Amino acid sequence: LDPSWQQPTTDLFAMADGGRDELCYVALGSNVGDRLRHLSRSIKSLVHLEGVELLRTSSLYSTKAQYVSDQPAFLNAVVMLRLSPGRLADLQGLLSDFKRIEDDLGRRPGVRRGPRVIDLDMVAVGQRVLNITEGQYPL
Numbered sequence: 001l002d003p004s005w006q007q008p009t010t011d012l013f014a015m016a017d018g019g020r021d022e023l024c025y026v027a028l029g030s031n032v033g034d035r036l037r038h039l040s041r042s043i044k045s046l047v048h049l050e051g052v053e054l055l056r057t058s059s060l061y062s063t064k065a066q067y068v069s070d071q072p073a074f075l076n077a078v079v080m081l082r083l084s085p086g087r088l089a090d091l092q093g094l095l096s097d098f099k100r101i102e103d104d105l106g107r108r109p110g111v112r113r114g115p116r117v118i119d120l121d122m123v124a125v126g127q128r129v130l131n132i133t134e135g136q137y138p139l
Contacts, residue, residue: 022088024081025123031115035075038105038118043079045101051084067113095122
């Protein structure tokens with residue numbers, strides 16, 4: 001990952017309007033092929049989405065696969081994004097964009113919880129309770 005991405009672009013505890021509702025945390029994981037490249041490409045794709053600003057990336061973590069243990073270890077990270085008001089109003093659209101990024105990077109349907117090129121999971125968005133009504137989620 002580009003080290004410059006790991007630097008916050010703002011004081012995360014003194015954000016405009018005093019709120020953190022616009023913050024979105026996304027977990028990324030890959031355990032097929034060039035795992036680091038897949039994570040890097042997915043982050044680059046996320047930052048090119050309209051209404052999305054990358055604020056921070058976590059360190060990288062290698063973890064054993066859970067549930068289906070006969071597969072390679074995952075390389076994982078978490079990114080903190082700031083979402084525009086328009087993006088906050090359309091979280092299902094954002095999830096659809098995540099699915100498109102996964103597809104573009106080569107993810108294909110397979111064994112549930114099995115090996116994957118890339119996995120993007122929305123972990124939290126501010127203090128919101130997410131009510132996903134369309135699509136196949138988790139992705």
